[in-house]
Structure formats: C-alpha cells, structure tokens
Amino acid sequence: MRVYQFSVLxxxxxxxxxxxxxGQCFIWNANDADVLRxxxxxxxxxxxxxxxxxxxxTHLGLPLQLLPEETTLLLEKxxxxxxxxxDTLFDPNEKLIEEFKAHRKSxxxxxxELFRAERKKEILQNLxxxxxxxxxxxxxxxxxxxxxxxxxxxEVNEDEEEFNVDKITIPPVxxxxxxxxxxxxxxxxxxxxxxxxLWSYPSTDQERLRYSVFKDLWEKGYFITSGSKFxxxxxxxxxxxxxYHSFFIAICLSHDKKISALDVIALGRxxxxxxxxxxLCSKDSDGKLFYSSLQWTGMS
Amino acid sequence: MHTSxxxxxxxxxRTPLDKSLPQKGGIKDFAPDGSWLQAKKLEKFYEExxxxxxxxxxxxxxxxxxxxWNPEKCLVEFEKxxxxxxxxxxxxxxxxxxxxxxxxxxxMETSVLEVWYRGLPxxxxxxxxxxxxxxxxxxxxxxxxxxxxxxxxxLRHQGRLNFTRxxxxxxxxxxxxxxxxxxxxxxxxxxxxxxxSEEQISSEMFIPTKSEEADTAAENxxxxxxxxxxxxxDLPCAKDHSKExxxxxxxxxxxxxxxxxxxxxxxYKCLQNDKGIDESVDITSCNGNGDKINESNxxxxxxxxxxxxxxTSQNNKVCAEFGANRHKCLExxxxxxxxxxxxxxxxxxxxxxxxxxxDQEEPICDTSAAEVKCKHPDESPKSHSMxxxxxxxxxxxxxxxxxxKLAPVCRVRNHQGWYTSDDLNxxxxxxxxxxxxxxxxxxxxxxxxxQVVFESDLNQNLHRNVIFPDIGEKDMLVLRRPxxxxxxxxxxxxxxxxxxxVQNYHKTKSKTRDSRRExxxxxxxxLDFSYAGFMRSKFRGQARSWKxxxxxxxREEFDASGSTPVQYLWQESExxxxxxxxxxxxxxxxVLQKLQIIQEVDxxxxxxxxxxxxxxxxxxxxxxxKFKKSxxxxxxxxxxxxRSVDPPPSxxxxxxxYGYLDDDIPIHWAVVDNGExxxxxxxxxxxPVDITVG
Numbered sequence: 001m002r003v004y005q006f007s008v009l010x011x012x013x014x015x016x017x018x019x020x021x022x023g024q025c026f027i028w029n030a031n032d033a034d035v036l037r038x039x040x041x042x043x044x045x046x047x048x049x050x051x052x053x054x055x056x057x058t059h060l061g062l063p064l065q066l067l068p069e070e071t072t073l074l075l076e077k078x079x080x081x082x083x084x085x086x087d088t089l090f091d092p093n094e095k096l097i098e099e100f101k102a103h104r105k106s107x108x109x110x111x112x113e114l115f116r117a118e119r120k121k122e123i124l125q126n127l128x129x130x131x132x133x134x135x136x137x138x139x140x141x142x143x144x145x146x147x148x149x150x151x152x153x154x155e156v157n158e159d160e161e162e163f164n165v166d167k168i169t170i171p172p173v174x175x176x177x178x179x180x181x182x183x184x185x186x187x188x189x190x191x192x193x194x195x196x197x198l199w200s201y202p203s204t205d206q207e208r209l210r211y212s213v214f215k216d217l218w219e220k221g222y223f224i225t226s227g228s229k230f231x232x233x234x235x236x237x238x239x240x241x242x243x244y245h246s247f248f249i250a251i252c253l254s255h256d257k258k259i260s261a262l263d264v265i266a267l268g269r270x271x272x273x274x275x276x277x278x279x280l281c282s283k284d285s286d287g288k289l290f291y292s293s294l295q296w297t298g299m300s
Numbered sequence: 301m302h303t304s305x306x307x308x309x310x311x312x313x314r315t316p317l318d319k320s321l322p323q324k325g326g327i328k329d330f331a332p333d334g335s336w337l338q339a340k341k342l343e344k345f346y347e348e349x350x351x352x353x354x355x356x357x358x359x360x361x362x363x364x365x366x367x368x369w370n371p372e373k374c375l376v377e378f379e380k381x382x383x384x385x386x387x388x389x390x391x392x393x394x395x396x397x398x399x400x401x402x403x404x405x406x407x408m409e410t411s412v413l414e415v416w417y418r419g420l421p422x423x424x425x426x427x428x429x430x431x432x433x434x435x436x437x438x439x440x441x442x443x444x445x446x447x448x449x450x451x452x453x454x455l456r457h458q459g460r461l462n463f464t465r466x467x468x469x470x471x472x473x474x475x476x477x478x479x480x481x482x483x484x485x486x487x488x489x490x491x492x493x494x495x496x497s498e499e500q501i502s503s504e505m506f507i508p509t510k511s512e513e514a515d516t517a518a519e520n521x522x523x524x525x526x527x528x529x530x531x532x533x534d535l536p537c538a539k540d541h542s543k544e545x546x547x548x549x550x551x552x553x554x555x556x557x558x559x560x561x562x563x564x565x566x567x568y569k570c571l572q573n574d575k576g577i578d579e580s581v582d583i584t585s586c587n588g589n590g591d592k593i594n595e596s597n598x599x600x601x602x603x604x605x606x607x608x609x610x611x612t613s614q615n616n617k618v619c620a621e622f623g624a625n626r627h628k629c630l631e632x633x634x635x636x637x638x639x640x641x642x643x644x645x646x647x648x649x650x651x652x653x654x655x656x657x658x659d660q661e662e663p664i665c666d667t668s669a670a671e672v673k674c675k676h677p678d679e680s681p682k683s684h685s686m687x688x689x690x691x692x693x694x695x696x697x698x699x700x701x702x703x704x705k706l707a708p709v710c711r712v713r714n715h716q717g718w719y720t721s722d723d724l725n726x727x728x729x730x731x732x733x734x735x736x737x738x739x740x741x742x743x744x745x746x747x748x749x750x751q752v753v754f755e756s757d758l759n760q761n762l763h764r765n766v767i768f769p770d771i772g773e774k775d776m777l778v779l780r781r782p783x784x785x786x787x788x789x790x791x792x793x794x795x796x797x798x799x800x801x802v803q804n805y806h807k808t809k810s811k812t813r814d815s816r817r818e819x820x821x822x823x824x825x826x827l828d829f830s831y832a833g834f835m836r837s838k839f840r841g842q843a844r845s846w847k848x849x850x851x852x853x854x855r856e857e858f859d860a861s862g863s864t865p866v867q868y869l870w871q872e873s874e875x876x877x878x879x880x881x882x883x884x885x886x887x888x889x890x891v892l893q894k895l896q897i898i899q900e901v902d903x904x905x906x907x908x909x910x911x912x913x914x915x916x917x918x919x920x921x922x923x924x925x926k927f928k929k930s931x932x933x934x935x936x937x938x939x940x941x942x943r944s945v946d947p948p949p950s951x952x953x954x955x956x957x958y959g960y961l962d963d964d965i966p967i968h969w970a971v972v973d974n975g976e977x978x979x980x981x982x983x984x985x986x987x988p989v990d991i992t993v994g
Contacts, residue, residue: 021429022438028425030354038346045975047442049409051357057449059321062353065975097419103304110307179310182357182411183423187304228944228973239332242345
C-alpha cells in the first residue's frame with residue numbers, strides 16, 4: 001500500500017534516488033547531484049533550464065541525466081536506489097490536497113508578516129524624506145489658511161509632526177501577490193512503494209564491454225563522460241571535467257573485431273588534433289581489459 | 301530530501317538573488333597535482349554549482365499562467381495567457397486554449413506556467429513522466445528545449461509545403477498566404493461594386509476618353525503582351541475547331557508573327573501588304589467586298605449614327621462583343637476565307653474561355669458570350685467568299701461595330717487595307733485575350749504610339765470600320781484625320797503625326813530581317829572541325845514524309861560511322877565496343893558524357909517516397925516579430941531527431957526525404973546522446989565538370 005505525503009521538512013539522509021523516466025535516469029535533487037559528482041565521480045549531464053537564467057544553453061540546470069553505465073555502477077556500489085517516476089503518477093486523495101492547501105496558506109500567512117516587516121523597514125529608511133514631505137504639505141496648508149485670514153498656533157503643529165512608525169497600519173499583501181514555488185523536484189513523497197523497477201543495462205555484448213571499460217577506468221579514479229563529442233565511447237578525465245582537460249578518447253572494440261587501417265589512421269589523426277590520446281579498449285575472453293593507445297607521428 | 305519551501309524561505313527569493321551565471325570552472329589545468337590552489341578552485345566551483353542548481357523557482361502567484369493537465373489528450377489546457385509565448389506556441393480548439401506537452405514543459409522550466417492536475421500543482425519531475433509519453437520522446441523534447449532556449453521558434457513538423465516549382469521560382473511561396481488574404485479582402489470590397497448597374501461598369505470601360513483609363517488600358521496591354529504564350533496555348537484548340545470545319549490553319553505562322561511582333565517592338569505589322577490585289581483569285585469578291593465596306597464606312601451619317609448609338613447604348617448596357625464577324629471587313633486577299641474561318645474558330649475558342657470565366661467576376665463578358673453562343677450555332681462558317689460570308693453575317697444579325705483608331709502614327713478610317721491572316725490572328729488573339737481577361741477592349745501600346753479601340757455592339761446591329769492604309773508602292777502616306785469624336789479628350793493630332801513614312805518602315809523591317817538571319821547562323825557551324833563529315837553536308841536524299849526523311853538520315857549516319865578502318869573490331873564481336881563514336885562528337889560535353897562510365901546519379905530523384913514520413917519532428921523558424929503561428933510561412937530549418945545509438949540514415953532515406961519535401965530547406969539531424977545534442981546535415985552536392993570548348 002502506497003502512502004502519499006506532502007513533504008515540508010528535509011528528510012533524513014538516505015540513498016541517492018535515481019528516477020527512471022522513459023529508460024533514462026535523472027537526478028532531481030541538487031544535493032544528490034553534488035554528492036554524486038564529488039564523491040562518486042559521476043558527472044552526467046544537466047539537461048534542464050537553469051532557474052535563474054533559463055534562456056541560454058551554456059549553463060543548464062536540473063535534472064541531471066546519467067549515463068547508463070553510471071546508473072549501473074551506482075546501483076552496483078549500493079549508494080543509490082532506482083525509483084520509477086511512474087510511481088509518482090498519483091491519484092491524489094483529499095488528505096494530500098488538504099495538506100498542500102494548508103501549506104500554501106501557512107506560507108501566505110508567513111509572507112503577510114514578512115512583507116509588512118519589509119514595508120516598515122522601507123518606511124524607516126525613508127523616514128527623513130517622509131517627514132520632510134509632510135512638513136512641506138503642512139506649511140502650504142498653513143499659508144493658505146493664513147491668506148484666508150485665519151490665525152493658527154504654529155507651536156502645537158510642530159509637535160504633531162512627530163509621528164510613530166509603529167502606529168501606521170500596513171495592509172496585508174494580497175494573496176495573488178504572494179510568492180509561490182514552482183516545484184522542480186516533486187514535493188509529494190511516496191513511501192511504501194512497490195518493488196523497484198528493473199534496470200537491464202548492460203544487456204548486449206557491446207554494452208557489457210562498455211560497462212566493464214567504464215567501471216575499470218572509474219575504479220582507477222578517472223572522471224568519465226560521454227564521448228560523443230569526439231566520436232568515441234567515453235572521454236576520460238584525470239580530475240573533475242570542469243577543471244581539467246580529458247586525457248583519452250576511449251573507443252570500445254570487441255577483442256576479435258578487425259578494424260581497417262583507415263580507421264586507425266583516422267583515430268590517430270583525431271587524437272593528435274585534439275591533443276588527446278585515442279585509447280582502444282577491448283576485453284579478451286578471460287575478461288581482462290586491454291588498452292592500446294594510438295599516436296600519430298610524422299618521421300622526417 | 302523533498303522539500304517544499306516555507307513562506308520565510310520563499311520570501312528570500314522575492315527578488316532574484318543573483319542573475320549572473322556561475323563559472324564553468326575557469327581555465328582548465330592540465331592534470332591534478334594535489335596543490336592547495338587547485339583544491340580551492342574546485343571547492344569554489346562545486347559551491348557555486350550547488351548554489352545555482354539548488355535555487356528554487358519562485359514566482360509571484362499572479363504572474364503565473366495556470367494550466368490544467370489533460371491526460372487523455374496529452375495536452376495542457378489554460379485560460380489566460382500572460383507574456384508573449386502565445387504568439388508562437390499553443391493552439392485554440394473550440395475556444396479552449398491548448399499547449400502541447402513540450403511547450404508546457406518548456407514554459408514550466410522557464411517559470412511561466414503552473415500546471416495543475418486534480419487540485420495539485422504538478423512538479424517538473426512529474427511533468428517529465430506525465431508529458432513525455434506517446435508521440436513525444438525524451439530526445440525530441442530535449443532537442444525542442446535546446447532550440448527554444450536559444451530563441452528559435454519551433455513548431456511541430458507541418459508536412460511538405462504545397463508550392464509548385466514555378467511559384468517557388470517567382471518567389472511567390474513567400475507571399476502566397478498574404479496574397480490570398482488580400483484577394484479575399486478585395487473580393488469583399490468589390491462586392492458592392494459588382495452590384496453597381498452594368499451600365500455604369502460598361503460605360504466606364506468603353507469610354508476611352510479618360511486618360512487614366514487609357515493608362516489602365518495600357519497596363520492591360522502590357523499584361524497581354526507579356527502573356528502572349530497563353531494565347532498561343534489556345535491556338536491548338538482553334539486548330540481543332542478549324543479542322544472540324546474542314547478548314548486549314550497554320551498555327552506556326554501565327555507563332556512566327558508573335559515573335560516578330562515582339563522583336564520589332566510591336567510595330568503594327570498588320571499594315572503590311574504582302575500581296576497585290578490583282579494576284580488574288582477572289583479579286584472580285586474582294587473588291588466587291590471592299591466596296592461594300594467603303595459604302596458602309598464612307599457613309600458618314602451612318603458613322604455618326606453608330607457613334608451616337610454607341611453613346612446611347614452606353615446608357616443601356618454596352619456589351620462587350622468579340623464575335624467572329626469583326627474581321628469581316630478586314631480581309632480581302634486570297635486567303636480571306638481561310639482567315640475568316642480561323643477567326644470564327646478562334647472566337648469560338650474565345651467564347652469558351654469567357655464562358656469559363658463567367659462565374660467568377662465578369663457579368664458583361666457573360667452576357668456577350670452568351671449571346672455569341674446562342675447565335676453562333678446558327679451560323680455555318682462554310683462560306684468561302686467574303687461576300688457570302690458577309691451576307692451570311694448580315695443575315696445572322698451578327699454585325700458589330702468596329703471603330704479603329706491608330707494614333708498618332710496612323711488613323712485608319714475609310715481606307716481600304718489588307719491584313720494577312722497572321723496579323724489578323726494576332727490582333728484577334730490580343731483582343732480576345734484582353735476581353736476575356738480584362739474585359740477592356742481598349743488597347744494602348746506600351747509606348748503609346750499605337751492605340752486601337754474596338755467598340756462593338758451586337759444589339760445595335762451596326763457596321764464596323766477598321767480600315768488600314770495601303771502602303772504598297774508608296775513612299776509617303778498621309779493618313780486621314782480621324783473623327784474627333786473618336787479621339788480621347790485633350791488629344792489633338794498634329795499634321796506631322798498623320799504622315800506615315802513607308803520607306804522608313806520598310807527599312808526598319810528589312811533590318812530586323814537581316815539581323816534575324818544573322819542570328820540564325822548557328823554557332824555550332826563555327827566548330828566545323830569537331831563534326832563528322834555527314835553532319836556538315838546537307839541532306840541530299842529525297843523524302844516524301846518525315847518518317848522517310850528520318851530513315852534516310854539514319855542510314856546516312858550509319859554509313860558515315862561505318863567508314864573507319866578498325867570497324868571490323870566491333871562488327872564481328874560484340875564484346876569490344878568503342879566508347880566514343882565519331883557521331884558522338886557533337887560537343888566536348890557530349891564526348892565527356894560518353895567517356896564517363898560511372899554516371900552521376902541524382903540521389904534526390906532515386907527514391908520518391910519515404911518509408912517513414914514522420915521522421916521529421918520540428919520545423920524551426922528564426923525569431924521574427926512578424927511571426928504568426930496561423931501563417932508560419934516557410935521554415936528556416938527542419939529537424940530530425942535521432943538517438944546516438946540509432947544507425948545513421950541511409951543515403952536513400954536522406955534523398956527520399958529531400959525528394960519528398962522538394963524544397964531547399966535544410967534538414968538537420970539532431971543526434972541526442974544522453975542529453976548532449978549535436979546537429980548534422982546531409983547536403984547533396986555534385987562535382988563540377990570542366991568543359992572548355994563546346
């Protein structure tokens with residue numbers, strides 16, 4: 001039996017949740033993304049819009065999409081659990097809606113006081129100007145009265161000019177001006193859910209090869225990202241990709257696959273042009289991994 | 301881990317804290333060396349990144365568009381749009397506003413839209429699961445998002461554009477939509493004018509006194525001159541008609557006159573007199589006919605009457621009439637009967653044309669055509685002599701008024717003139733065409749040197765008088781002054797304009813003939829050396845028919861090609877065949893073509909029907925303030941979305957796609973690899989072939 005609950009407080013630390021959506025894994029929590037990158041060297045790629053500047057392509061935001069190899073590895077290491085986001089497709093019960101409404105209401109009530117406090121602060125900041133203005137107004141009024149032939153006691157009026165900020169009534173901010181949150185990560189917690197979804201990567205020989213290469217390099221401490229930028233399987237970085245250039249372009253080849261000399265030349269040429277080493281990775285029948293690098297040199 | 305911010309926290313984001321973008325990490329180092337500096341830099345990077353990522357989306361409630369997710373339709377319905385996205389997103393269906401899931405997702409990501417479902421707002425995370433099902437894949441959405449983020453207008457693919465190649469060549473495709481709309485508006489505006497009484501319209505059309513109308517008429521003429529090929533297209537029909545009536549007509553002659561007419565700058569060739577009067581067999585009938593015309597025309601009272609009657613008839617519906625009979629007086633040489641018959645057949649054709657146009661907009665044409673229609677069947681165009689024909693026409697009450705004005709060069713009136721059949725055809729076609737298209741029987745040449753007005757009235761049963769001067773054996777010709785009533789207002793003819801210099805006219809004519817002969821000298825004959833002997837020599841054999849001629853030529857060619865000393869090589873065995881034969885040596889290009897064993901294939905034409913037309917996902921437009929989603933126009937790009945694990949498209953697929961879409965809009969293949977997108981384009985090119993001679 002699944003129970004839905006609206007979360008207000010930060011939950012206790014638990015495993016990183018990998019949300020499976022249409023066959024791909026996403027991280028929806030910034031802290032999770034940070035932990036994966038810092039502690040588990042899983043870089044992935046951000047695919048969403050950055051909330052503060054959504055209309056540009058250089059800096060992206062959540063969700064973070066993981067490579068299938070990364071997902072498999074994290075599951076294998078037991079630091080993450082797979083959650084099907086299909087489970088969050090819910091049939092909301094009355095209780096949940098009530099909870100949500102209560103939350104919005106309390107949020108609004110809090111904001112009334114906060115907006116009021118801010119308004120008060122603004123008034124205090126501008127107090128000299130306000131007093132100045134009031135005085136000018138009063139002066140004008142007095143002059144008008146004077147012209148009309150009335151006699152006014154100036155002394156009394158001077159005293160009245162002192163006014164108390166606390167006495168001013170500030171109307172509450174209207175509800176439609178209240179701030180609301182557009183949820184990036186789902187705020188509805190599902191507990192007691194059914195068995196975790198299946199994760200079948202790697203399933204083919206090529207995928208198995210890719211995974212074992214990925215795992216081997218990862219265990220050696222490298223950061224690994226997708227290699228499609230350079231036409232390889234992976235790009236291998238010595239440290240965080242944000243700070244260092246990649247060393248290798250890893251190309252996964254099955255052990256018995258023949259490759260033509262032209263391909264070798266192309267890879268060598270590519271590696272030297274982008275100042276990286278083309279790394280041919282293969283696994284023999286005993287499961288041992290072989291790496292061979294290509295270097296294109298001109299002899300003169 | 302899931303958190304919903306409290307009011308206090310939300311309040312912190314009432315104004316954007318930091319709009320600046322986080323650093324990407326700065327200048328990269330080569331490799332980690334364990335130094336403190338590197339660690340510090342990395343730490344700072346992580347810190348900034350976490351801060352940027354964990355920033356929530358907070359908006360003022362009133363600024364948000366609120367939508368409702370409809371899982372059956374896979375669409376988001378909303379009531380009131382805010383901001384500018386409605387210009388190029390969403391659609392309306394029965395007064396409800398909808399957004400496609402990718403559009404809704406994008407708007408959610410840019411903090412514009414809040415989607416609700418059963419009383420609760422949907423988070424972005426849920427939306428990814430809910431929305432990206434069915435037709436929309438994650439890859440497609442990611443490509444959409446990528447393009448939208450950088451400002452492109454992206455619509456779902458709308459299929460091929462239905463423009464013909466001709467429209468595209470003229471660039472009409474860019475304006476087609478606008479034009480259609482304009483036309484509709486015009487139709488609306490014209491409707492009241494249609495309700496105007498016919499007489500008003502007709503009087504406007506037939507009174508050639510207003511100079512502005514002359515201008516419009518000139519425009520009309522220009523149009524007709526440009527569209528001459530259209531008239532020629534009609535000719536075969538006419539030919540058929542003439543065949544039906546067992547008469548002969550040479551269409552090619554007509555074509556020729558068109559050409560000359562255009563090259564001569566539309567000098568009225570109709571005035572040329574190719575044949576002496578005496579030569580013709582039908583002299584008597586011709587002369588008699590001419591006399592008759594003279595009689596009828598010289599009768600000034602009748603002329604005046606006719607004019608008056610025209611004027612009066614303007615009040616009672618002047619009908620445009622372009623029947624066959626208008627040529628009655630114009631034809632006097634031995635070809636007259638033929639010409640007339642051509643004219644008849646043409647008129648029938650023209651009638652067909654106009655009757656085809658009736659429904660659309662031409663009430664006057666309608667009536668006249670109908671009248672012609674009802675009267676023509678009675679008429680049998682079998683008369684061989686002019687006289688008979690005229691009688692026939694008189695009997696059949698089909699006379700029309702024909703007042704011709706050729707100003708300022710010549711005013712043809714009360715002169716006997718001769719037309720060749722070609723000229724007649726030409727005139728007739730112009731008239732017909734003009735009438736059929738513009739209903740304006742007034743024609744003004746572009747340079748205003750020639751103005752012809754045909755006025756006709758069927759109902760009034762009047763005469764016609766178009767008389768062309770005889771310029772045979774004369775050096776100078778003084779044209780008779782036209783009746784002032786037939787001239788447009790404010791136009792006075794000087795005496796000098798009435799003098800027609802026949803010599804000059806002949807000179808310019810012969811000059812153009814010479815130049816034409818010069819042009820006819822084929823360029824290829826200068827390249828004698830590259831021709832086989834048989835191609836230089838003229839055809840000497842005798843042939844009675846084209847078929848025979850072709851056979852003869854073929855035989856000669858074969859003889860010529862056989863005269864080589866190594867012929868036995870390929871006569872005995874079939875295996876050895878020369879790549880190039882002498883007769884192939886028509887030009888360098890032809891020889892190269894023969895030598896090119898592997899022919900270049902136009903891949904776009906190899907396969908016309910793509911197997912999966914749904915392959916293209918998006919039409920992409922550059923951001924434009926004038927963009928309208930109801931009339932998006934021609935996309936700037938088209939996008940196919942593929943995954944990096946998918947095999948690349950085959951050449952046949954690519955070519956089929958290009959061939960099917962048949963326009964020059966580039967198709968990009970967006971390859972999505974775990975969130976990273978790269979665009980590729982296949983563009984067909986052909987290698988250049990160098991040809992120096994020939």
